[in-house]
Amino acid sequence: MARIPINIKEGKVATEEDLIVGIDLGTTNSLVAYIKDGKSVAVKDGKGKSSLVPSIIHFTPIGRIEVGDEAKEKLLSDPANTIYSVKRLMGKSYKDVAGLENYFGYKIIDDDTESLVKIRANDRFFTPIELSAEILKALKVRVEGELGRPVHRAVITVPAYFNDAQRQATRDAGKLAGLDVLRIVNEPTAASLAYGLDKQNQEAQTIAVYDLGGGTFDISILHLHDGIFEVLSTNGDTFLGGDDFDRAIMDHWVAQYQLDPAELSQALRLKAEEAKKALSTEDTFQSSLNGYQVSLDRATFNALIQKYVQKTLDSCRQALKDAQLEPSQIDRVVMVGGTTRVPLIKSAVSAFFGKPVYDQLDPDEVVALGAAIQADVLAGNQKEVLLLDITPLSLGIETMGGLMDTIIPRNSKIPTKAGRQYTTSVDGQRNLKIAVYQGERDLVEHNRKLGEFILKGVPPMPAGLPKLEIQFILNADGILKVKARELRSNVEQEIEIRPSYGLSEEEMAKMLLESIQHAAEDMQVRGLLEARNEARNILLSADKFIRQNQEILSEEEVRKITEFRDRLQQATKGEDKDLINRIMEEINDFTRPLAQRAMDFVIAESLRGKKIND
Ligand code: AMP
Numbered sequence: 001m002a003r004i005p006i007n008i009k010e011g012k013v014a015t016e017e018d019l020i021v022g023i024d025l026g027t028t029n030s031l032v033a034y035i036k037d038g039k040s041v042a043v044k045d046g047k048g049k050s051s052l053v054p055s056i057i058h059f060t061p062i063g064r065i066e067v068g069d070e071a072k073e074k075l076l077s078d079p080a081n082t083i084y085s086v087k088r089l090m091g092k093s094y095k096d097v098a099g100l101e102n103y104f105g106y107k108i109i110d111d112d113t114e115s116l117v118k119i120r121a122n123d124r125f126f127t128p129i130e131l132s133a134e135i136l137k138a139l140k141v142r143v144e145g146e147l148g149r150p151v152h153r154a155v156i157t158v159p160a161y162f163n164d165a166q167r168q169a170t171r172d173a174g175k176l177a178g179l180d181v182l183r184i185v186n187e188p189t190a191a192s193l194a195y196g197l198d199k200q201n202q203e204a205q206t207i208a209v210y211d212l213g214g215g216t217f218d219i220s221i222l223h224l225h226d227g228i229f230e231v232l233s234t235n236g237d238t239f240l241g242g243d244d245f246d247r248a249i250m251d252h253w254v255a256q257y258q259l260d261p262a263e264l265s266q267a268l269r270l271k272a273e274e275a276k277k278a279l280s281t282e283d284t285f286q287s288s289l290n291g292y293q294v295s296l297d298r299a300t301f302n303a304l305i306q307k308y309v310q311k312t313l314d315s316c317r318q319a320l321k322d323a324q325l326e327p328s329q330i331d332r333v334v335m336v337g338g339t340t341r342v343p344l345i346k347s348a349v350s351a352f353f354g355k356p357v358y359d360q361l362d363p364d365e366v367v368a369l370g371a372a373i374q375a376d377v378l379a380g381n382q383k384e385v386l387l388l389d390i391t392p393l394s395l396g397i398e399t400m401g402g403l404m405d406t407i408i409p410r411n412s413k414i415p416t417k418a419g420r421q422y423t424t425s426v427d428g429q430r431n432l433k434i435a436v437y438q439g440e441r442d443l444v445e446h447n448r449k450l451g452e453f454i455l456k457g458v459p460p461m462p463a464g465l466p467k468l469e470i471q472f473i474l475n476a477d478g479i480l481k482v483k484a485r486e487l488r489s490n491v492e493q494e495i496e497i498r499p500s501y502g503l504s505e506e507e508m509a510k511m512l513l514e515s516i517q518h519a520a521e522d523m524q525v526r527g528l529l530e531a532r533n534e535a536r537n538i539l540l541s542a543d544k545f546i547r548q549n550q551e552i553l554s555e556e557e558v559r560k561i562t563e564f565r566d567r568l569q570q571a572t573k574g575e576d577k578d579l580i581n582r583i584m585e586e587i588n589d590f591t592r593p594l595a596q597r598a599m600d601f602v603i604a605e606s607l608r609g610k611k612i613n614d
Helices: 128-147 164-176 187-194 242-257 261-278 298-322 343-353 366-378 505-517 519-548 555-572 577-607
Strands: 021-025 029-036 039-042 057-059 065-067 107-109 118-121 124-126 153-158 180-186 204-212 217-225 228-237 284-289 292-297 332-336 395-399 403-408 416-422 432-438 448-455 468-474 480-486 491-496
Touching (some): 029 366, 180 187, 187 204, 187 217, 187 332, 204 343, 261 292, 448 480
Parallel strands (some): 204 332
Antiparallel strands (some): 057 065, 107 118, 432 448
């Protein structure tokens, strides 16, 4: 019997359009899942064998595009035109991936006119977005084939550490594949949803999601309360995974059997992977490779991968430290990624956290299954589950003197909205530049520029009069909208930040580390710049004060103020912020009674019916 979905929020029977699929767009494999008879299922291939679509695209000499298993077969025969691991290139510039050329068997192009990488296949160039779109199209075709009707809407998962550029690139890939991407969901959150951890009658729980795939490792610590998921911390290694295990086996065999790696290369890799998979259930593996006999037992395999296992546990330790938790405070441990099938991984992770791990669901499917559940929530078929994440780096704008003014601090829960008012420091400014930065340093030059725009057409006003309201709106997908409005004239403008190049997890960690290392020195610089800014304002008002109050100031007083003024001006050219502050204080002390006198004079004059100076 067919299930008729009812949209509870809107109180109507859902139309066919309301079916939203969940997609796990992975580095090694991708999957699509949907809710069938109330249960999340991953769609299998035509033969009903596997739900995994290898994230591989092959371009045939006549320009036909093959995706998945068909493309995977070409890794051996046509490596230059067979593209894998494209997820690593999403939202990245050539600079970001420089040094990794050897990792890819295909050509990555540095196009001077554009900062994002392109990939060359045959004689054509493709962006990672276009290539990801090909994978998404294949998934779309797969699910449409199963359902017998078109699918237009999807939820796509991304790693918790993906930045705006990478999330936006993923969305764009969806659009290009003809999918309306309703939500980008973090992979660990999706995995937790697949295990129904949000449905357990528990006040709050802390979840560790250990995700070891083919080429990447992620550990995420989530806090779940009242159906809200919050990412407390993430850690990992973007170049650690099952592929390293394969390579360890290859190296071991090459040494043991004196093989020629150049002669065998891809065939050797595939054989090593076969051995690794077999050892997840068997104690020994034996096979032949181009006439050579190769074998491996589980104990040897465990010894080969020990250092990688340790590395993942070090990351877990760091993630816990960042979340200020002990292993014993983790309530659930969820296993994700094909490599968590390795028995040593399961036992090591379980021992580390001191509890059994969640591994009943297929670790390759679990993220897609959770994405389908989230899709169902969005379709209105389930009780609303709110998904909350955090922003990993602070977001702010450049203010006078190149200072970073944070508007949304790092670790803020998203979606979030924050705003602040600014004014001008120069008379008659018509165009106000708003430059948006990401990072923790006090000077914007040390942070990462996300974009800038100019609020044009502000009517000229004296410095300090315009009221410039800046609003940052960070949506659930981590995409930032910046709105600027001059409140007196109502001139406004907004931009959506789509940074042209991405930021890797390592770079993010590096930025954080640098902010800690330079904290003291940054504080000094900030102090100096702030003192200079304040001094500038005082210099401007000192001149104005003399101009406007000539009637009540004695010659001596004018001379004294001018002298202070010159001393302050001189001090702002130096580096001594204490000196600047001291002179400003002296000026304040000296002018306070004068200002009082000026005020009394103005009041007296106005009582006499004269106009107040403005
Ligand atoms: P993923 O990136 O999550 O799709 O993970 C794919 C990785 O899981 C590849 O390195 C596979 O070789 C590995 N993998 C798949 N099945 C097994 C298995 N039975 N035992 C060990 N590793 C596996």
